[in-house]
Amino acid sequence: xxxxxxxxxxxxxxxxxxxxxDHADFDLRPGEILAVIGDNGAGKSTLIKAISGALxxxxxxxxxxxxxxxxxxxxxxxxAGIETVYQGLALSPALSITDNLFMGREVRAPGFMGRxxxxxxxxxxxxxxxxxxxxxxxxxxxxxxxxxxTLSGGQRQGLAVARAVAFGSKIVILDEPTAALGVxxxxxxxxxxxxxxxxxxxxxxxxxxxxxxxDVADRIHIHRLGRRLCVIEPTDCTMADxxxxxxxxxxxxxxxPA
Amino acid sequence: MLGxxxxxxxxxxxxxxxxxxxxxxxxxxxxxxxxGSRFLSPFTLSLILQQVMIVxxxxxxxxLVVLTAGIDLSGGAIMVLTSVVMGHCAVHYGWPxxxxxxxxxxxxxxxxxxxxxxxxxxxxxxxxxxxxxxQIVLATNFLYSGNESIRSQVxxxxxxxxxxxxxxxxxAGASLTLGAGALVGxxxxxxxxxxxxxxxxxxxxxxxxxxxxxxAGVQVRRTLISVYVLAGVICAxxxxxxxxxxxxxxxxxxxxxxxxxxxxxxxxGVSLFGGRGSIFGMLFGSLIVGVFGLGLRIAGADxxxxxxxxxxxxxxxxxxxxxxxxxxx
Numbered sequence: 001x002x003x004x005x006x007x008x009x010x011x012x013x014x015x016x017x018x019x020x021x022d023h024a025d026f027d028l029r030p031g032e033i034l035a036v037i038g039d040n041g042a043g044k045s046t047l048i049k050a051i052s053g054a055l056x057x058x059x060x061x062x063x064x065x066x067x068x069x070x071x072x073x074x075x076x077x078x079x080a081g082i083e084t085v086y087q088g089l090a091l092s093p094a095l096s097i098t099d100n101l102f103m104g105r106e107v108r109a110p111g112f113m114g115r116x117x118x119x120x121x122x123x124x125x126x127x128x129x130x131x132x133x134x135x136x137x138x139x140x141x142x143x144x145x146x147x148x149x150t151l152s153g154g155q156r157q158g159l160a161v162a163r164a165v166a167f168g169s170k171i172v173i174l175d176e177p178t179a180a181l182g183v184x185x186x187x188x189x190x191x192x193x194x195x196x197x198x199x200x201x202x203x204x205x206x207x208x209x210x211x212x213x214x215d216v217a218d219r220i221h222i223h224r225l226g227r228r229l230c231v232i233e234p235t236d237c238t239m240a241d242x243x244x245x246x247x248x249x250x251x252x253x254x255x256x257p258a
Numbered sequence: 259m260l261g262x263x264x265x266x267x268x269x270x271x272x273x274x275x276x277x278x279x280x281x282x283x284x285x286x287x288x289x290x291x292x293x294g295s296r297f298l299s300p301f302t303l304s305l306i307l308q309q310v311m312i313v314x315x316x317x318x319x320x321x322l323v324v325l326t327a328g329i330d331l332s333g334g335a336i337m338v339l340t341s342v343v344m345g346h347c348a349v350h351y352g353w354p355x356x357x358x359x360x361x362x363x364x365x366x367x368x369x370x371x372x373x374x375x376x377x378x379x380x381x382x383x384x385x386x387x388x389x390x391x392x393q394i395v396l397a398t399n400f401l402y403s404g405n406e407s408i409r410s411q412v413x414x415x416x417x418x419x420x421x422x423x424x425x426x427x428x429x430a431g432a433s434l435t436l437g438a439g440a441l442v443g444x445x446x447x448x449x450x451x452x453x454x455x456x457x458x459x460x461x462x463x464x465x466x467x468x469x470x471x472x473x474a475g476v477q478v479r480r481t482l483i484s485v486y487v488l489a490g491v492i493c494a495x496x497x498x499x500x501x502x503x504x505x506x507x508x509x510x511x512x513x514x515x516x517x518x519x520x521x522x523x524x525x526x527g528v529s530l531f532g533g534r535g536s537i538f539g540m541l542f543g544s545l546i547v548g549v550f551g552l553g554l555r556i557a558g559a560d561x562x563x564x565x566x567x568x569x570x571x572x573x574x575x576x577x578x579x580x581x582x583x584x585x586x587x
Contacts, residue, residue: 104475
């Protein structure tokens, strides 16, 4: 078994009297798609936010490639190679695909224009954008100057994922990537997620949608009452089993690691 | 037919300045046909540019703020106060004129910084912040100056540099002033910055969706403050140009520049919801107001017709913006 790329041990986060994370553990292996499921309020969002730097845990340890990391902002987590695609996607609808893909990481033109007049290298950015989208099988998008609001929901999700993996990230966290999509669009997005895995990037996917989870995930982390209840493989269990573990209606098999 | 309408809409979506440019061209042609050479003379057309110079400069500052989904009610007041400070420093305190001008720019930047800090750090609404600073700056202007003007002859004798932008500039037979040249130059410069630099794209992104921009890695607060500081500096430039335009330093001049600049921005197709529009649109918008004003005056109409028509234009511009943005849904 490969050494995990990301390990979390004993993470605790309290909000006043509410304990959102109660000594939670978490393991992500390189190049896998790990789904995180759990009932509302189980603490999976808090867990993901701690990993992505959006909030600081009270105690516990996060190791990225066996080095301890302490992120104080999402930008730090990103610099370390952990990208998060939020449910709102964080895209600017009126701006172009290229502008969005490079937002905050723009490329300046070489020479005098770039150095002194801070001119952006539009054509280089558009070429890169086209290549990155093509890599993930999003060839249906032709014009990189197209405004994002003219894209379909699935194309926007694809663009957000493309942005997350475009700059050499090791881990991509997807928050409900299929929540607002139709059947056909969902299929495309799941293909994009598999394509991301094929490129060696580890994927964490939070989802409520059991068919999608069982369709795409290599392993499923079940979160309950602020900690990891168990990790199952979609081949070993049924969706009904997973839901039963998640809601506490059934005990997880003793073989599953806790 | 429906396909054509959609094509037009999508074209306007990508080039929002086309609407005001068309209205400008049509209104110039219409007044030209009706009034003939009384309107279509180099003198009249350059007079329009002279008249919209101040509104256009404050409008440039306004455009930057509106693109971030804000609004600046204090721009006109900052312009007047900086012109008064430049005049006082140069004439009453005997400072070297360049230093007096620099003091005006520093004040403009500082006032813009206050606006920006309150908006970006304190998370106060731009409308409320600038409503307050508008009153404060305007009152300071009257208290500080004692409501006294500095006469044109005095400035000419002691600090002629203050009137720099009133100097003539011959362009293709038309007699303009350096101030009009400064306006066109500034608009061209800002257009480049907004379109072709990362800072410009961030300004649009913040107006479009500030939270999304933040999550994407844009330094939202820093960029917002820089926008308000730049707006203050541009208003100080407008203050300098104002001295060239009227000759004297008058604390009562430019009273409605804030409202007129918002009018220019809206007619110019810049969305008050932020993130959409172009700085050239604002220039066309201010020229439309100037063309209507002077055209109707030459035609001998009651000046109230100008205000009435501008009111109609504002409503039309906002409706068109709504329609273009409807493309998103």
